Amino acid sequence: MSNSLHRLDLNLLVTLDAMLAEQNVTRAARLLNLAQPTVSLQLGRLREMLNDPLLLPGPRGMLPTERGRELRGPLREALAALEGALSPTVAFEPLLSTQTWKVAASDYATAALVWPSLGPMRRLAPNTRLALLSKYPTDLAHDLENGRLDLALHIRDEAPPKLRQRSLVHERYVLAGRCDHPALASRLSLKAFCKLEHAVMSPNGAGFVGSTDQALAAKGLERRVVLSVPNFNSLLSALAHSDLVAVVPERLVRDEPALLVQEPPLSIPGFEMLMLWPERVHRDPAHMWLRELIASNVPGTPNPQV
Template sequence: MDNLKNLDLNLLRTLSVLLAEHNVSRAAERLHLSQPSVSVQLAKLRNMFEDPLLLPGPRGMRPTARAESLREPLAVALDALNEVMSPLQPFNPSSASLTWRIAATDYSEATVLLPALPLLRKFAPNARLSVVQIAPRLIARQCDLGEVDLAFHTADESPEGLRRRTLFKEHYVLVARPGHPRLKRRITLEQFCKLEHVVVSPDGGGFAGVTDTVLAQMGIQRRVMLSVPHFSFVRDVLSRTDLVAMLPSRLARAGAGLRIVQAPVDVPGYEMVMLWHERLHRDPSHQWLREMVGAAVNASGQW
């Protein structure tokens, strides 16, 4: 890299044209420079490479052996630099063949990815999605290392330092099977606490969630009889038992055949966001992906 410290790239462009034209006047014309200016640049090139580079001959200037050895690598280098400096090309999803790596929970798979998938398959049929289970404490590192391109998580638990966009605001509803014998009419808080509940504990085995925090502040508690690690299993449990659950509304409505009831307790909701690293912020393909996800979530309707 020390060889590039004081390099003037314009000199390399001049050398490339001189090697093509073998004539200072014609080279000056192509470069839109005066002949004296090109002559000055040729002198600098000779000093840089410690070689005459071009010598007078019967039919114009003839390149030296050193100049001939530079011709091919110089052309490759200038082409590469031109590509580096070219403006970003618009992303064409119909012909794109790439893989997006997405971190999500089963909840965000159902409420974000599932609505987005038809759009992605329609407009980017050759693109692939690699969906991995989200590890909240590792999101920032995974994005930094390029192991994850996009992640979906709750705003309050998302790490700092990542770009984010709010997808929607979520609230909780009480969910049970149709015909549940104790939910034929609106229930009281006391009746709510006597129901048998199932909770989702992503870390495994916990029997308390945000609903229990609210109830504890009121000095009461509910009966939590089952703890599971995934939301998807809860819907099957509710359809086959008399257990009930406080579920995010979008997930509850995505489960066909379940009954949604207004709970007699006000449980704080949350914001769902998508997260990505700064290095991908201006990438055309990633911008397109984020817009498709946002459009799909909006089109899925307000619950």
């Protein structure tokens, strides 16, 4: 064993891992539940021990040196392996668990994938808690790897790489409007479809173009989009209280009595929803139970995992 390992305090490696992840002393101290001066002192010891600044002041916090960047991946893997080796594997007992799970899910993923498992979760694990959060793809991998999230439900096209994943549903689009909408009494032609006033869901705000517009553009056509809302709940409410129509995921309106649903008059590509999680919890019994609970309560769930 090298002399450097004999002199090394494992707590320093945990601090370095947090600093490389957060690139900010205050946030790293909060994550480690330590005082900021303590983290600064430990960073100083690491710099002396490794003979490198490791992180330097930057425009928005601290930036890792080349040595710091080289250390980040191997250090994260080593700490995860050590934690796994030292943590005894115990069977998860849902009835006794007081676990709080943090799951990232859009309003679509919540309605289509989380709500079906909520009843079984409350019955089988009555003392657990579930926190649902909205997260953008750029935040997902970071928050999953650092424990701020336990699980994420997201579309395949925007799934961050290097995360474990399981396919849950392949979703298709339908056309929806209020139940007594005069234009939806019979099957719409493509020309009539384009003349109607449409609403769209734009999660990033104020967008008026979606996959439907791309499919129309390929045919040299366009529709009239007059309303943009930030989530599907608002979209469905707008449809129920107006003459607007919208192209929406089928699972959101399959059993909605206030809305009339029909096939859109053109082919619109659907999307695939994934369950995403980090390597650190892949073999954790509690996490495995949660994943299986959600997957088993989604109708038509495929089995492949990677």
